[in-house]
Amino acid sequence: MKLNFTSKLFLSEELKKLKNNSTDLQTDIEKVIIKIENSEPKIHALKWEENRLNRLLNDIEKIDKQSELYGVIVGVKDIFRVDGFKTKAGSKLPPELFDGKEASSVTKLKNAGALILGKTVTTEFAYFEPGITRNPVNINHTPGGSSSGSAAAVVAGFCHVALGTQTIGSISRPASFCGIIGFKPSYDRIATDGVIPFSPSADHVGFFTQDIEGIELIAKVLCDNWNNKLSNKNLPILGIPEGKYLNQADKIVLENFEKNIEKLQNNGFTIKRITTFENIEKINQTHKLMVSAEISEVHKDWFKKYENLYRFHTKQIIKDGQKVKKSEIESAIKGQLELRTKLQELMLKNGIDLWINPSTITEAPYGIESTGSPLMNLPWTYCGLPTISIPSEISKNKLPLGLHFTGFYNEDEKLLNYIKKIISV
Structure with a gap:
């Protein structure tokens, strides 16, 4: 039985071909639709849409060939509002509840010449109740969550880029499990309007591609005040957060991590081991208190009316959030800046x-x-620093593993510049 449904599709390469007329956008779209027809019945990355091809071909007529992202195909996690599409947020609640203005992140991509492939599958309200998406690297495994369909659609070659969100580890984890790149900018660097909230104090908009150059092209459009001049010619000095935090990872992951550290050192990178997150249990618990309280508030009215339509884990976190004291929420939010x-x-x-x-x-x-554990990503998301996950090794079980990097707040440009140097080795 065929288990692998991955397909190479580099955003930057495809954009160059479109710009220099070495490929035709209609042909590209038709190829993507054939991929979807062949692979989607096994992967289930996308929300079903009738006449997707005809809509996309009509959308071509509306975009300017000189636009920055001409013909870039975008998947959108189904918690973003997109004009012409229902938003269901992976739930059984009436979609009319989520109607409203289109997410500005989606509008920006459209205005830059991108085409919306459609909605991608999400876990219920971007928490732990999984959808039906399978990992295109090996369909016997999870793609991770909550941005399950977005990561799967990118690695399957259905789209050049897909939007996701992260409140704990919903971009970094699927990127790692699917062997692609997942970028979570600094907190509030990409606006979250038009996105169904989970925890407003921790919600981040981010995205997936197969190539780092593609990440940079999308970041220039989506991130406020992007500055191409923020770069560094030197190799970055890297710090490993040693101690209880790192020891949350299992033996397979840690062995592969140390192999990568050795490889980086052999290629001239300086690595420093720094004991940190000695109170990781408290950080994990504080974050959980904050997000449970905030999702409880977001769903307050819906939950009263539709509690029976919520799945177990989502129902549980909302009920847990109802018990959190106001002083605990205030302390947790204060703790974000303190940790940063x-x-x-x-x-x-x-x-x-x-x-x-x-x-x-x-x-x-x-x-x-299960979509796997987000514990490696949690403290970085909690404090809002910019992060990126890149593919590193293939495990003995022939599954991807990733390396995760974190930079200074609002220096996302430097982070990407450094990552280009790291990927080159």
């Missing part, structure tokens, strides 16, 4: 440019009942 400050002070004190750690604590779990 502490981590950046450690970076400055030790002379490091980026933190480096495994993207996940395990490889992609077997089956689709």
Whole structure:
């Protein structure tokens, strides 16, 4: 039985071909639709749409060939509002509840010449209840979550880029499990309007591609005040957050991580091991309190009326959130800035440019009942620093593993510049 449904599709390469007329957009779209027809019945990355091809061919007529992202095909996680599409957020609730103005992130991409492939499958309200999406690297395994369909659609070659969100690890984890790149900018660098909230204090908009140049092209359009001049010619000095945090990862992950560290050192990178996150259990718990309280508030009216339509884990976190005290929420939100400050002070004190750690604590779990653990991503998301997950090794079980990097707040441009140097080795 065929298990692998991946397909190479580099955004930057395809955009160049479109710009220099070495490929035709209609032909590209028809090829994508053939891929979808062949692979989607096994992967289930996309929300079903009748006459997708005809709509896309009509949309071509509306875009300017000189536009920045002419013909770039975009998948959109089904918690973003997109004109012409229903938003269901992976739930059984009436979609009319989520009607409203289109997400500005989607509008920006459209205005830059991108085409919307359609909605991608999400876990229920971007939490832990999985959808039906399978990992195109090996369909016996989860693609991760909650941006399951977005990651799967990118690695399957259905689209050049897909939008996702991250409140704990919903971009970094699927990127790692699917062997692609997942970028979560600094908190609030991409506006979250038009996105069904999970926890407004921790929600980030981010995206997936197969190539780092593609990440940069999309970041220029989506991230406010992007500055191409923020770069560095030197190799970044990397810091490993040693201790309890790192030890959350399993043996397979840690062994592969150390192989990558050795490879980087052999290629001239300076690595420093810094004990940090000694209170990781408290950070994990504080984050959980905050997000549960905030999702409870977001769903307050819907939950009263439609509680029976919510699935178990979502129902549980909302009920847990109802018990959180106001003082605990205030303390958790205050703790975000405190942790960000502490981590950046450690970076400055030790002379490091980026933190480096495994993207996940395990490889992609077997089956689709669980989307895996987000613990490796949690503290970085909690404090809002910019992060990126890139493919590193293939495990003995022939599953992708990722490397996760974190930079200084609002220095996302430097982070991407450094990652280009790291990927080159």
